[in-house]
Amino acid sequence: MMLGKGHLQAREAATEADLQAAQRLRWLAFMGKRGACDDGAAVDADDYDADCRHVLIEDRRSGQLLATFRFLHLQSGAEIGRSYSARHYDLDRLRDFPGPMVEMGRFCIHPEHGDPDILRLAWGAMTGYVDRHGVQLLFGCSSFIGTETQGYADAFALLKDRHLAPRRWLPRVKAPKVFRFARALARFKPDLRRAQAELPPLLRTYLLMGGWVSDHAVVDDQLGTLHVFTGLEVAAIPPARQRLLRGVAG
Template sequence: MLTLSGGAEIGDSYSARYYNLSRLREFDGRMAEIGRFCMHPEWHDPDILRLAWGALSRHVDREGVEMLFGCSSFMGTDTQGYEDTFAMLRERHLAPKRWLPRVKAPRVFRFARALRLRKPDPRRAMAAMPPLLRSYLAMGGWVSDHAVVDDQLNTLHVFTGLEIRAIPPARAKLLRAAGA
């Protein structure tokens, strides 16, 4: 985890290798970049994520973090099978314009543009949604309008941001309880 004193340091982040994050330089608050959090695909124990979020909430409170960010990964580099998920991200979860990351990586899937006419099937969209990304979105998180194609790690990933003040109070209370 990388904790930044503010948006002026965003260029030091791992995410900045793949996304043009110049708009986030204006963020006036402490930020924390969450590195790769991987779970075995056959493990579906929700307590794993709860424990991770609990530990993260302790860090957020202790350090006064106001925004979490990082890359949320999809298995494989083929967009087939993820169209409903990307269409749902475009429809419901795009970053606010003032923070929207721009393209930097050489290979991207511009899903907001490519799927602008597609109506997502919510069931299929959620079934293909990575669990960690689902958690971010349930707390008010948002994503970039494009996915980076990462051939080295055999993934697609979207920039993901979560402003701490956007987390619903009841959810924040549960996260803090899990971190106690």
């Protein structure tokens, strides 16, 4: 996998050093933002890294790593138990999903860089893989910064009103600490402008393409985030959005 856009390039990790660079960036983006003590070599790593493929988005000019994500290919919903998301959500309903699936995870952008083309290139790289392998569902955990729900009421209310998963796929509660926003905010009407501002960029992109979410958020104390299970059925992506993605994918 190799894809370029301007001064940016996306490629798949090929060496142990590539993986360590991705793990280092993940630590900076998740734990470093919370002020965790940094000895200069701290990384975010887990047992799922060995089973996943890792994408690096770099600046061609300097070679600096600007963003990363990992993905896990599953032949069908029968393999959903292998996913990272299955640690946090009861995904038994998705076991009946018939086609190939990909879990995207640990997506992060370097805290000092915010070029919107980074996210576009990430989606372009994933689109190329989806087309080549006939993937029918993308899923993962979309993270809000912090573990407190204050400040996100409008965003969660918007998710409750417009973007809950179809009941046939809706994840059930599994994690010990969750915020059941669909229930807690049942009568709360969101301010749309505030809601859009509160949504993480990756989740906002999922929703623009027709994605859906769980009815609760998991409190992840390890990463210092709140996250919602997010799914996107490829066949449901609007044709105009598909053309844009394939334009980036080349």
